[in-house]
Amino acid sequence: MVVVLVLSVTVLYIARPALVQLVDAKTFSRWRMLWVCMTLALFLAHSYWLYVFMVAAYALVMARREAHVMGVYFLLLFVAPPASTEVPGMGLVNYILVLNQYRLLALVLLLPAAIALFQRSSTLKWGRSSVDWMVLAYLVLISLLRFREANLTSGLRDIVTIGLDVFLPYYVASRSLRSLNGFKYALAGFAMSAMMLTAMAVIEVVLSWQLYFSVLNALGLNSMEFGGYLYRGAFLRPNATVGNSIVFGYVAMVALGYFFFLKEYVEPAKLKWLGVGLLLMGVASSLSRGPWVGAGFLLVVYLIQGPRALKKLTTTVLVIVAAWVMLNVLPMGKVVLDMLPFVGTVDEFNVEYRANLLTSALPVIERNLWLGSVDYLRAPELQVMVQGDGIIDIVNTYVGVVLNAGLIGLGLFVGAFVLAFKQVRAATRKAVTHGAEAVVLGRALSATLAAVMLVIYTVSSILAVSVVYWTVLGVCVAYVGLMKQPVSGPEPSAS
Incomplete structure (x- = not known):
């Protein structure tokens, strides 16, 4: 706890001159105190349910005063590891829901914001963006497919889970951001959190010490949920609060893409380089090739525009x-x-495993071409991919989608991202009337979205991966909607 707090406060002290140019000084101080208080709650609660109560109490009392709910959501998204536990069914069912940090924030922050946005006449109506229909069709499809083998209770529970994991992050991100100032605050919350995670990841690599490993036991959670200590060469692969090194690198990469927009508000130039350098350090310290390639691709796409x-x-x-x-x-x-x-x-075997996975999955995909199957992991072609710990790791989001939901599901999933990318590019070319910062925002978002689409080819939708890419998609939809509107003042609160 002491190490985490010292690292967090140090990073915030160093980055403060840049961050207070992105959010006002009072908001920065409030967010800084929020991160410290939630970290203290995490380490001192010694009960996961006490921690849940503290987060819920904050949302009930303080979050309603926040004008930028997505900024707070992004800030708190990575304050704790996403270790999961079951919400007891009180004798009615085995359990109500599997709860983790991401679903907790969806319940206490995003759900109230979504209700407020839905009731507001000025909110962009569902379906005004064609991406909405792609997302909705995909959610309906995978929800229905959950009933292929599950009973009614399990199927309904899965629908609630899909709503928390996919719909709420996408909906609030796509509807709550209605000015450049709103984008600035939201993306600053994400970058602020990623900067603190970077310091923790560097320390984990240097000291070969997972900072959040022991706190899970103290909370009564499974400390081995994210595996043990994994190394690349002689170096520990860091988890920080995201539970996996490649996921951490992916988060740092997305933060880097967002900071390409945020840097437009930061002066002098050395502070811009400080922010970029810190987030690049985060990508590098992940020791994960996918995010390394993704960050390079992100930079190229950003520059060529x-x-x-x-x-x-x-x-x-x-x-x-x-x-x-x-x-x-x-x-x-x-x-x-x-x-x-x-x-x-x-670790050349990791590259070979990914290549072999695609080869082994093709005949399974062909047998269940249109709607996938529920028992694809039991297919003999995939059984040869069982690893030493007895699992088959589907380290490719697209392969995972097509195995589960077939070509129809894959078409809807990929279609949402491709359509959003095309719309952001078109909106960027017309963004001059909103100012130079709006053009840079479009470049940053299209580059980030392109990099996300590349990196998820190398990792399954575990932990923060899907939560982040659905919010990226939502932010892109919000940008396209903003560029269609005349220049206006700051948006009202979504909380």
């Missing part, structure tokens, strides 16, 4: 070449090179 794209890309390539030369010269350079994608030799 902006002015002097060729010059900036050339400079980027020269920096990469110079770094490559330095790594070949420095004594520790070989260690880093061995972990790089495409050229590294450390």
Whole structure:
């Protein structure tokens, strides 16, 4: 607890000159105190239900005063590991719901905000964006498919879970952001949280110590839910509060994409580089190749949409070449090179496993082409993919979707992202009337969305992966809606 608090306060102290240019000083102080108080609650509660009560009490008493609910949601999303526990059924059913940090925040923060937004006449009506229909069709499909093998109680529970995990994050993100100021606050909350996680991840790598491992036992949760200590080469792969190193790298990558917009409000230039550098450190410290490739792809997509794209890309390539030369010269350079994608030799079996997974899954997909199946993991072709711990890791979100929901489900899932990307690109070209910052926001969002679509090819929708990409999708829809509106003042509270 002491280490986590020292790291958090240190990062916030260093980043404060930049962050107070993104959110007002009172909001920054309030959010800083909120992070500290929730961290203290997490470590000192010694009961998960007491922690839940404290979060719910905050939402009931204080969150209603927040004008920017998505900023608070993003800030608290990563304050605690998403370890799960069952809500007792009080003798009526075995259990009501599997609760974790993400669903807790959906219940106490997003659900009240969604109700308020739904009742407000100025809220963008459902269906005004074609992405809405893609998302709705996908949710209806996977909800119905849950009844293929489940009983009525289990199926209804799954529908509630889908609402908390998918619908609420998407709906509130897509409807609550109605001005550039609203985007600024929301994305600043995400970046602020990711910056603190970066410091924790670096310490975990350097000290080979998972900072949040023991607190799960203290809360009465399963400390092994996210596995034990995993290494890449000689270095511990950090979990921070997200439970998995590749998921942490993915979160840091998304925060980096958001900061490409936020930096437009930050002066002087050294503070911009401080923010970018800190989030790049987060991506690097994840020791995960997928987010590394995703961050590089994000940068390229962002640069090619902006002015002097060729010059900036050339400079980027020269920096990469110079770094490559330095790594070949420095004594520790070989260690880093061995972990790089495409050229590294450390944990090559992970790359081979992903390639073999796709090959093994194809005949299973072909047998259940349109709507997938519920027992695909028992298919003999996939049984050869069983790992040492006895599980088949579907380390590809697209493969997971098509195995479960077939080509129809995959078409709706991918269609939502592709359609959102095309609409953001079109809106960016018309965003000049909203100011230069609006154009940069469009570039940052399209680059982030493209990078997310790439990275989820290398990881299943575990932990924060799906929550983050549904909110990214919602933020993109909100941006397209804003660019269709005349320039206006700050939006009213969504809380």
